[in-house]
Amino acid sequence: MSDITLSVQGLRKVIGKREIIQSLSFELKRGEVFGFLGPNGAGKTTTIRMLVGLIKPTAGKIEVCGYDIHKNFSEAMSNLGCIVENPELYSYLSGWSNLQYFARMVKGIDDARIKEVVALVGLSARIHDKVKTYSLGMRQRLGIAQALLGNPKVLILDEPTNGLDPSGIREMREFIRFLAEQQGLSVLVSSHLLSEIQLMCDRVAIIAKGQVVRVDTVHNLLVEQERVSWRLSPQAQGVQVLQQLTGAVETRGDIVLTPYVENEIGRWNQALVEAGVTVTELSRKLPSLEDLFIELTGGQGID
Numbered sequence: 001m002s003d004i005t006l007s008v009q010g011l012r013k014v015i016g017k018r019e020i021i022q023s024l025s026f027e028l029k030r031g032e033v034f035g036f037l038g039p040n041g042a043g044k045t046t047t048i049r050m051l052v053g054l055i056k057p058t059a060g061k062i063e064v065c066g067y068d069i070h071k072n073f074s075e076a077m078s079n080l081g082c083i084v085e086n087p088e089l090y091s092y093l094s095g096w097s098n099l100q101y102f103a104r105m106v107k108g109i110d111d112a113r114i115k116e117v118v119a120l121v122g123l124s125a126r127i128h129d130k131v132k133t134y135s136l137g138m139r140q141r142l143g144i145a146q147a148l149l150g151n152p153k154v155l156i157l158d159e160p161t162n163g164l165d166p167s168g169i170r171e172m173r174e175f176i177r178f179l180a181e182q183q184g185l186s187v188l189v190s191s192h193l194l195s196e197i198q199l200m201c202d203r204v205a206i207i208a209k210g211q212v213v214r215v216d217t218v219h220n221l222l223v224e225q226e227r228v229s230w231r232l233s234p235q236a237q238g239v240q241v242l243q244q245l246t247g248a249v250e251t252r253g254d255i256v257l258t259p260y261v262e263n264e265i266g267r268w269n270q271a272l273v274e275a276g277v278t279v280t281e282l283s284r285k286l287p288s289l290e291d292l293f294i295e296l297t298g299g300q301g302i303d
Helices: 044-051 071-080 093-103 109-120 136-148 167-180 196-200 218-226 233-246 262-274 289-297
Strands: 004-015 018-029 033-037 059-064 078-082 154-156 186-190 203-207 211-217 227-233 250-252 254-257 276-284
Touching: 004 044, 004 136, 004 186, 004 218, 018 033, 018 044, 018 186, 018 203, 033 044, 033 167, 033 196, 044 078, 044 154, 044 186, 059 071, 059 196, 059 203, 071 078, 071 254, 078 136, 093 109, 109 136, 136 154, 136 167, 154 289, 167 186, 167 196, 196 218, 203 218, 203 289, 211 218, 211 289, 218 289, 227 233
Parallel strands: 033 186, 033 203, 078 154, 154 186
Antiparallel strands: 004 018, 004 059, 203 211, 227 254, 227 276, 250 254
């Protein structure tokens, strides 16, 4: 069985004369949490709507567990669960009644399966209470239970932590990790909270202007951007020395940044001292995903 659960190849979407999505390609692997990030207007929401079959792509191919959503729509969608924007729930019904209602839309879902997903999302104690009494975090969990009814292999969550307090965000992050690591689901998560994506995801796709800018593990993305932070006196002379040694120097106020090359730091430091430059501070700087995002997208805001 293939480890690829969602494959997107050459996806395009044209609306009128405007190309919203330009040849977008990425894959999800079994048991991973995959972050999907894009600035305002990058096409993130449009892409998600195409992935879940709400709108048709102009060109390209989407496969869910090997099923082409254009040729085998029912089979593809049977392997996919999703919450796009906010979960749609009936607040005057109990959580259980909501799940029974949605279960009628999917063949083979009985009360035993409903009870199973309720336990999975941790709502057993409150499932027979009316949804209007639920906290936002509980509503999100009920929405995920709804998405899991059909036992999908791929789960797509659009802003799952939106509106949650810090405690709720942490619980949702841990729950999503549990679904991937313990249940083997592939989870695609879009979020504007870059710090949460950094903590939650195994890999990340960053899109800008309808195109994929980078797809990689969070670790690799950050390590590539690792820097050394220097405080030097006199600074101008130190910058000149480091520029000759590294070929890439950035100055931010009284901080000088160079690439991080572990085996070269000692030699660079010695060269500065020999040139009469005092090194008052030297530290290794690993950027945040937010720093990288801004760099890759030219400073555009996140959705």
